[in-house]
Amino acid sequence: MFAHVTTTVGRSCETERMLFDGSVHQLPDTDPGETQEWLDSLDAVIDVHGKVRARYLLSRLLERAREAQVSFPATVSTPYVNSIPREHEPWFPGDEHIERRVRAYIRWNAAAMVVRANKHAEGIGGHLSTFASSASLYEIGFNHFFRGKDDGTAGDHIYFQGHAAPGIYARAFLEGRLSEDDLDHFRREIGRDGRGLSSYPHPRLMPDFWEYPTVSMGLGPISAIYHARFNRYLLNRQLDDTSNSRVWAYIGDGETDEPETLGALSLAAREQLDNLVFVVNCNLQRLDGPVRGNGKIIQELEAVFRGAGWNVIKVIWGSKWDNLLAQDKDGVLLNKMNSTVDGEFQRYTVEDGNFIRENFFGPDPRLRQMVAHLSDDELRTLPRGGHDYRKLYAAYRAAAQNLGSGRPTAILCKTVKGWTLGPEIEGRNATHQIKKMNADQLRALRDRLYLNDEIPDSALEGDVPPYFRPSEGSIEYQYLIERRRALGGSIPKRVVRARRPLELPDGAAFAEFDGGSGGQAVSTTMAFTRLLRNLARDEKFGSRVVPIIPDEARTFGMDSLFRELRIYASQGQKYEPVDHDLLLSYTESSDGQILEEGITEAGAMSSFIAAATSYATRGVPSVPFYTFYSMFGFQRVGDLIWQAADSRARGFLLGATAGRTTLMGEGLQHQDGHSLLLASTIPACQAYDPAFAYEVATIIRHGIDKMYGNNPADIFYYITLYNENLVMPARPAHVTDADIIDGLYRWRAAEHDARASILFSGTSYGAAVEAADILRDSYGIDVDLWSATSYKSLRDDAMEVERWNRLHPSQPRRTSIIDRTLGTNDLPIVAVSDFMRIVTEQIAPYLPDRRFLSLGTDGMGRSDTRESLRRFFETDAQHVVVATLTALVGSHGITNAAVEKAIVDLGIDPEATNGLSRD
Numbered sequence: 003m004f005a006h007v008t009t010t011v012g013r014s015c016e017t018e019r020m021l022f023d024g025s026v027h028q029l030p031d032t033d034p035g036e037t038q039e040w041l042d043s044l045d046a047v048i049d050v051h052g053k054v055r056a057r058y059l060l061s062r063l064l065e066r067a068r069e070a071q072v073s074f075p076a077t078v079s080t081p082y083v084n085s086i087p088r089e090h091e092p093w094f095p096g097d098e099h100i101e102r103r104v105r106a107y108i109r110w111n112a113a114a115m116v117v118r119a120n121k122h123a124e125g126i127g128g129h130l131s132t133f134a135s136s137a138s139l140y141e142i143g144f145n146h147f148f149r150g151k152d153d154g155t156a157g158d159h160i161y162f163q164g165h166a167a168p169g170i171y172a173r174a175f176l177e178g179r180l181s182e183d184d185l186d187h188f189r190r191e192i193g194r195d196g197r198g199l200s201s202y203p204h205p206r207l208m209p210d211f212w213e214y215p216t217v218s219m220g221l222g223p224i225s226a227i228y229h230a231r232f233n234r235y236l237l238n239r240q241l242d243d244t245s246n247s248r249v250w251a252y253i254g255d256g257e258t259d260e261p262e263t264l265g266a267l268s269l270a271a272r273e274q275l276d277n278l279v280f281v282v283n284c285n286l287q288r289l290d291g292p293v294r295g296n297g298k299i300i301q302e303l304e305a306v307f308r309g310a311g312w313n314v315i316k317v318i319w320g321s322k323w324d325n326l327l328a329q330d331k332d333g334v335l336l337n338k339m340n341s342t343v344d345g346e347f348q349r350y351t352v353e354d355g356n357f358i359r360e361n362f363f364g365p366d367p368r369l370r371q372m373v374a375h376l377s378d379d380e381l382r383t384l385p386r387g388g389h390d391y392r393k394l395y396a397a398y399r400a401a402a403q404n405l406g407s408g409r410p411t412a413i414l415c416k417t418v419k420g421w422t423l424g425p426e427i428e429g430r431n432a433t434h435q436i437k438k439m440n441a442d443q444l445r446a447l448r449d450r451l452y453l454n455d456e457i458p459d460s461a462l463e464g465d466v467p468p469y470f471r472p473s474e475g476s477i478e479y480q481y482l483i484e485r486r487r488a489l490g491g492s493i494p495k496r497v498v499r500a501r502r503p504l505e506l507p508d509g510a511a512f513a514e515f516d517g518g519s520g521g522q523a524v525s526t527t528m529a530f531t532r533l534l535r536n537l538a539r540d541e542k543f544g545s546r547v548v549p550i551i552p553d554e555a556r557t558f559g560m561d562s563l564f565r566e567l568r569i570y571a572s573q574g575q576k577y578e579p580v581d582h583d584l585l586l587s588y589t590e591s592s593d594g595q596i597l598e599e600g601i602t603e604a605g606a607m608s609s610f611i612a613a614a615t616s617y618a619t620r621g622v623p624s625v626p627f628y629t630f631y632s633m634f635g636f637q638r639v640g641d642l643i644w645q646a647a648d649s650r651a652r653g654f655l656l657g658a659t660a661g662r663t664t665l666m667g668e669g670l671q672h673q674d675g676h677s678l679l680l681a682s683t684i685p686a687c688q689a690y691d692p693a694f695a696y697e698v699a700t701i702i703r704h705g706i707d708k709m710y711g712n713n714p715a716d717i718f719y720y721i722t723l724y725n726e727n728l729v730m731p732a733r734p735a736h737v738t739d740a741d742i743i744d745g746l747y748r749w750r751a752a753e754h755d756a757r758a759s760i761l762f763s764g765t766s767y768g769a770a771v772e773a774a775d776i777l778r779d780s781y782g783i784d785v786d787l788w789s790a791t792s793y794k795s796l797r798d799d800a801m802e803v804e805r806w807n808r809l810h811p812s813q814p815r816r817t818s819i820i821d822r823t824l825g826t827n828d829l830p831i832v833a834v835s836d837f838m839r840i841v842t843e844q845i846a847p848y849l850p851d852r853r854f855l856s857l858g859t860d861g862m863g864r865s866d867t868r869e870s871l872r873r874f875f876e877t878d879a880q881h882v883v884v885a886t887l888t889a890l891v892g893s894h895g896i897t898n899a900a901v902e903k904a905i906v907d908l909g910i911d912p913e914a915t916n917g918l919s920r921d
């Protein structure tokens with residue numbers, strides 16, 4: 003149908019035809035005579051009444067077929083009109099007039115806030131036009147749909163579009179939650195004890211206000227999908243009753259180009275997330291210009307969403323168009339709507355009524371006649387659906403009533419970017435970037451919003467537009483407060499309250515790891531898997547453990563958990579798995595514990611965020627353990643990890659198959675020698691590179707305590723896990739928890755006089771121990787061996803101490819962990835790890851008088867054996883020996899010639915290509 007509309011629609015039509023053709027040709031025609039009669043009827047309709055009528059009849063037939071449950075391939079496109087016809091619009095229960103007044107105040111204050119901010123601090127930025135286009139989309143939600151949480155429930159979860167933040171502040175101001183002084187600290191977060199208003203939704207900086215960071219485009223939508231899914235997980239596992247909470251995600255039409263925005267739509271349909279509503283603000287513009295100048299973004303999105311199985315509601319035209327459409331007997335208006343591209347629609351927003359008459363209606367005499375009775379001004383102000391309150395109400399109500407249908411909803415609203423901001427801003431290509439308004443523009447806005455009484459001309463004479471807040475006795479204030487009270491209180495509001503508190507695990511789960519692996523070679527990944535199972539088995543704590551894996555469990559040896567913990571599948575397991583006769587068969591269940599996400603690190607990370615923030619969003623803490631290929635973590639989904647930090651996530655990220663030489667055979671796209679470096683860029687992330695099972699267990703036990711115990715911290719952990727099997731030593735008696743957590747401790751002291759300190763982390767412990775033996779046996783050099791579990795933690799601590807000492811020169815000096823450990827002697831230091839040298843070098847500046855030599859895996863990985871790789875990257879025992887001797891040249895009788903001889907004796911080729919080569 004409608005193949006003439008646009009390329010997109012044309013394409014979807016092709017697909018349909020193929021589908022029809024494919025199935026029709028395979029079916030026998032059991033009554034050719036009857037078939038012919040139907041075809042003749044159609045031909046007759048086309049001949050006599052034309053194609054429009056034929057199309058109408060076919061649509062009706064399809065509708066009837068659907069009603070009669072005659073299954074039929076879904077059409078992905080509908081005409082460019084509202085999905086809900088006027089006759090199906092519900093009664094509007096609010097007071098339209100008061101709500102319009104409230105909206106006007108909010109629009110005004112949002113604009114005033116941005117303009118004032120830029121008056122006070124030139125270049126501070128902010129956005130006027132995004133919220134101007136979406137004010138009604140939010141207000142309909144605030145007044146009629148969004149559930150708050152003041153009644154003790156968790157309410158709805160609302161992802162506000164990042165750039166619309168000024169409007170959300172403006173509403174909070176009206177509600178009395180923010181003061182004028184607060185608004186005047188928009189984008190000024192330093193000073194006033196940091197109580198500024200964040201540029202965008204940032205829970206990290208406004209932890210009592212914002213809940214969901216959205217400003218990095220695409221991350222809000224994918225997080226919202228997985229959040230809605232996680233709510234179902236909580237429900238199915240009986241951890242929380244989430245059935246009354248909806249997830250609303252506000253998205254820009256330009257934002258839909260981000261792969262994350264649309265990339266997980268099919269999951270939402272597959273998981274039947276009818277608790278999810280996307281509201282897409284289709285103002286047809288992005289930052290630079292039109293989103294689809296030559297096409298129609300709404301039609302394109304409709305096809306994508308419907309194709310993915312979503313319920314789509316288009317809100318394209320305002321009420322005034324209804325009368326015109328009602329007269330459109332021969333479909334010329336519809337045809338014009340269908341065939342006008344977005345670039346033209348944008349043009350109509352900036353041109354006058356006569357231009358619209360001539361160009362939109364004019365060419366077709368029937369269309370021109372249809373609007374003959376309307377003045378130019380009336381033509382210019384024929385509103386788009388996204389600015390029509392009743393149309394929006396109808397759409398939102400339909401979305402709300404969609405609960406139970408099993409389908410998520412997308413509301414596609416057509417709006418004008420910069421709506422009401424006047425001809426120099428509205429619909430202009432530069433509108434996104436405009437943050438200033440002059441006195442004339444402000445006056446025009448004031449007039450357009452009918453705020454002449456509230457904001458007299460005199461108030462606009464100065465440079466600084468005033469705010470306006472109706473008095474508490476005013477009808478508008480009463481109305482707006484009453485609406486929110488009825489819906490459960492103000493939004494957004496981030497609260498941390500333990501609706502269903504978590505009980506910490508007892509020590510039993512961790513106990514076995516201090517004993518070592520008893521001579522058996524195991525990897526830290528295996529140890530972690532065992533610990534995870536122990537934790538999940540903990541009677542009280544266990545149900546809160548959320549293991550997350552993106553299709554890699556077998557790689558990590560975690561498939562052993564499938565049977566016991568079961569894989570979450572909202573529909574249960576409808577088949578007998580191929581390995582049903584195995585002890586550890588693939589077991590799916592509607593109350594399964596494991597989130598087996600498939601090959602989507604972005605999706606898995608979104609699940610992580612949902613679980614890691616449930617302590618706040620639901621008041622039901624859960625403890626995610628997201629285990630992934632360490633190479634596909636920070637560098638693949640780093641922005642989501644940053645978002646997790648902003649969200650105040652609490653949980654564990656486990657970078658498995660870590661190290662550039664430990665994961666052998668896989669090559670440069672898999673071998674990770676830098677995730678720890680990337681982890682060090684995230685302040686809230688505690689990054690650890692443990693060597694031993696007891697270290698892994700201690701870090702996790704401490705982490706659970708720190709994040710979920712008394713006085714919890716909003717941090718999360720990144721822990722590397724390796725797949726090399728080594729005999730795990732028992733924890734030495736002298737090693738305390740604090741040693742491991744602080745990041746560095748002497749694991750094994752020299753037997754006699756230590757000449758050097760060798761620091762190891764992760765699997766490089768093997769090379770370090772072997773090197774220590776060679777040094778002792780062949781060179782008579784005794785060394786201390788140190789386990790460096792976290793260079794980030796050491797550096798964080800050292801930076802703080804250094805700063806304090808610098809700014810308090812007359813006070814007794816404080817000492818850092820580095821001072822208290824390595825700083826107690828002056829031995830040279832050799833640090834080795836399976837990561838880039840810069841990871842260990844993080845501590846070098848804090849050891850200014852020491853010889854510090856780092857060995858690491860700089861360079862791109864390659865596939866080979868561990869042994870060859872370690873020789874290539876020069877991190878094997880022999881290289882550690884040479885590095886230690888080098889560091890000792892000039893002392894204990896060690897000369898350059900001695901080092902040279904060692905190089906030969908140890909079989910090292912100094913001219914060999916190595917990791918640093920750029921090839």
Ligand SMILES: Cc1ncc(C[n+]2csc(CCOP(=O)(O)OP(=O)(O)O)c2C)c(N)n1
Nearest residue numbers: 132217218219254255256257283287288289
């Ligand atoms: C990942 C990412 N890339 C780029 C930006 C910068 N940016 C901010 S707003 C914007 C345009 C937004 O257009 P749209 O999604 O249509 O939203 P609108 O303001 O039109 O509602 C861009 C490119 C961003 N915030 N995040």
Ligand SMILES: [Mg+2]
Nearest residue numbers: 255256287288
């Ligand atoms: Mg846009």
